[in-house]
Amino acid sequence: EEEEETLRPQFEAKYYKMERVNPISGKPEPHQPSSDKITRLLVSISGIFFMISLVITAVFAVVVYRLVVMEQFASFKWNFIKQHWQFATSAAAVCINFVIIMALNL
Numbered sequence: 001e002e003e004e005e006t007l008r009p010q011f012e013a014k015y016y017k018m019e020r021v022n023p024i025s026g027k028p029e030p031h032q033p034s035s036d037k038i039t040r041l042l043v044s045i046s047g048i049f050f051m052i053s054l055v056i057t058a059v060f061a062v063v064v065y066r067l068v069v070m071e072q073f074a075s076f077k078w079n080f081i082k083q084h085w086q087f088a089t090s091a092a093a094v095c096i097n098f099v100i101i102m103a104l105n106l
Contacts, residue, residue, distance in 0.1 A: 058100045066093045 020031040066089055073085030081088065 055104065058104070062093055062096055062100070065096060066090075069093075 018031045018033065019028040021027070022029050069092060070085065070089045073081055073088055076082055076085070
């Protein structure tokens with residue numbers, strides 16, 4: 001018995017106009033041109049690289065923020081902040097990290 005592979009409806013609906021003859025079976029089948037494949041691949045890769053660079057930029061921004069705030073808190077005149085600047089810097093960075101994670105999670 002000949003087994004027929006059914007096409008997914010999404011694929012069939014999008015590419016029903018583009019057909020080519022299968023050299024083995026001799027039947028027409030939907031076809032996706034190479035230019036379309038390359039375009040989809042480039043769009044996907046650029047999106048992935050954009051998201052990776054966004055995450056790296058966010059991490060770098062938090063590190064720079066911690067350095068700047070650490071310097072500001074260390075030179076503060078108030079004695080309480082001068083003693084607990086590490087906790088204040090870490091707490092602020094944790095809050096910023098939380099906001100970034102929630103934003104990127106969307």
